[in-house]
Amino acid sequence: MSNPLGKGKFSGLQLPIPEMARCIARQFAEVQPTSEKIKQVQLNTLAVWVTHDYCQMMGIPTDLEQSYSWNPVMRIMANVADLSLPGIGKLECRPVSMTAQTCFVPPEVWNLRVGYVVVEIDEQLQTAQLLGFTSVATQEEIPLSELNTLESLLEHLHHLKQSKAVKSSDMPEADVSDVAGTIVNLSRWFEQTFDIGWQSVGTLLNSDRLSLAYGFRQSDVDTFADVTSTETEGDVRRAKLIDLVVQLGSQKIVLVVELKAETSGKTCISLQVYPAGENPYLPSDLELAVLEPSGIVFMDAQSRQTDECVQLKFNGTSGEHFKVRIRLDEAHYAEEFVV
Known part of the structure; x- marks a missing residue:
C-alpha cells in the first residue's frame, strides 16, 4: 500500500470524545445481550462518532441516521461500525486499543465499504486518534503499519464522489415501484x-x-x-x-x-x-x-x-x-x- 505510516500510530489525528458521544454509546450498548456485545457496540459507536466529527471538520457530509451502526436491529445482528457518506457510500470505522498492532475487520463488511478507518480509543474513553485508513479489506487482521494516511483518505473520498457524480449526471433515478411480476x-x-x-x-x-x-x-x-x-x-x-x-x-x-x-x-x-x-x-x-x-x-x-x-x-x-x-x-x- 502507498503512504505507509510506520507503526501506524504516530501520524494520526487525535480528537476529544465529547460527552454526547459517550452518552449515545452507553444507550446503544446497555440494551445488548452480552458483556462482549456491550463493549463491541460501545467502542464501535465511539469510533463512528469520532470519524463523523473528523468528516464534518473536513467538509465531508455525513448521515448518522442512515448508517447501519445507528440501526438497533443491525447493531444486534452484526458487528457494524459504518458511517454513511451521502453521494459516496459507507465508510467503516474500526476501533482499536492503544496497545493494538492490528485492526480486526469482520468478514461480513469486506468489499461492502468505500474504505476502512482505524480509530484508537483510550481506556478512559476520553480521546481517540484516527490512525489511518485502507481502501480495501481482504483479511480479518490488518496490520496498523500498513495503513494509509488521512490525507490519502480525503483524496480517496474525493475521487469516489467525483466518479459517482459523473456516472449519475445523465442517469434518471430508478423507479423502485417497477417491480417484476407479482409478489x-x-x-x-x-x-x-x-x-x-x-x-x-x-x-x-x-x-x-x-x-x-x-x-x-x-x-x-x-x-x-x-x-x-x-x-x-x-x-x-x-x-x-x-x-x-x-x-x-x-x-x-x-x-x-x-x-x-x-x-x-x-x-x-x-x-x-x-x-x-x-x-x-x-x-x-x-x-x-x-x-x-x-x-x-x-x-x-x-x-x-x-x-x-x-x-x-x-x-x-x-x-x-x-x-x-x-x-x-x-x-x-x-x-x-x-x-
Whole structure:
C-alpha cells in the first residue's frame, strides 16, 4: 500500500470524545445481550462518532441516521461500525486499543465499504486518534503499519464522489415501484411451491462457481450450510436468471434467494447475486439492495472488480414485505417479496 505510516500510530489525528458521544454509546450498548456485545457496540459507536466529527471538520457530509451502526436491529445482528457518506457510500470505522498492532475487520463488511478507518480509543474513553485508513479489506487482521494516511483518505473520498457524480449526471433515478411480476410469497417455498421463473440453483449455476464464491463475505450470524450441499430440513433455496439491459448490450446475472427457518419463528433470508454464463466476475458497481415497502433502502451492497458474488443477509417475520433491487448504471430490476 502507498503512504505507509510506520507503526501506524504516530501520524494520526487525535480528537476529544465529547460527552454526547459517550452518552449515545452507553444507550446503544446497555440494551445488548452480552458483556462482549456491550463493549463491541460501545467502542464501535465511539469510533463512528469520532470519524463523523473528523468528516464534518473536513467538509465531508455525513448521515448518522442512515448508517447501519445507528440501526438497533443491525447493531444486534452484526458487528457494524459504518458511517454513511451521502453521494459516496459507507465508510467503516474500526476501533482499536492503544496497545493494538492490528485492526480486526469482520468478514461480513469486506468489499461492502468505500474504505476502512482505524480509530484508537483510550481506556478512559476520553480521546481517540484516527490512525489511518485502507481502501480495501481482504483479511480479518490488518496490520496498523500498513495503513494509509488521512490525507490519502480525503483524496480517496474525493475521487469516489467525483466518479459517482459523473456516472449519475445523465442517469434518471430508478423507479423502485417497477417491480417484476407479482409478489413472491416466500412462505410457500417451504411447501415446495415456487413462482414462475424461480429454478433450482444447480440449473443456473455450476457447483464450481458456487463452491468458490460462497465463502466470500460470509456473515458470522446465522451461517448457512454450503449451497452446493443437499438442503437440510427447513432450508430452501431458489435462483432466477435476470437480464439487465445496459448501454452496450445486456448483462445476465443470477439472483439466489436462500431461506432458513429459525426456532424463534423468524426466517433467515440470504440474497446472493452471481454472474451468469462464462464470465467469472460481476461487473463493477452493480448494486444489490433491500428496500422497505416505502422505498427506503434497508441495506445494500455494491460489487467491485474481481467480485464473484455480492450478498446480503437479514431476518424477516411472517407477513413482512420487502423489495429487492438490482441496479447497474441506468438498468435496474426489482421484485417484491412477502415472508
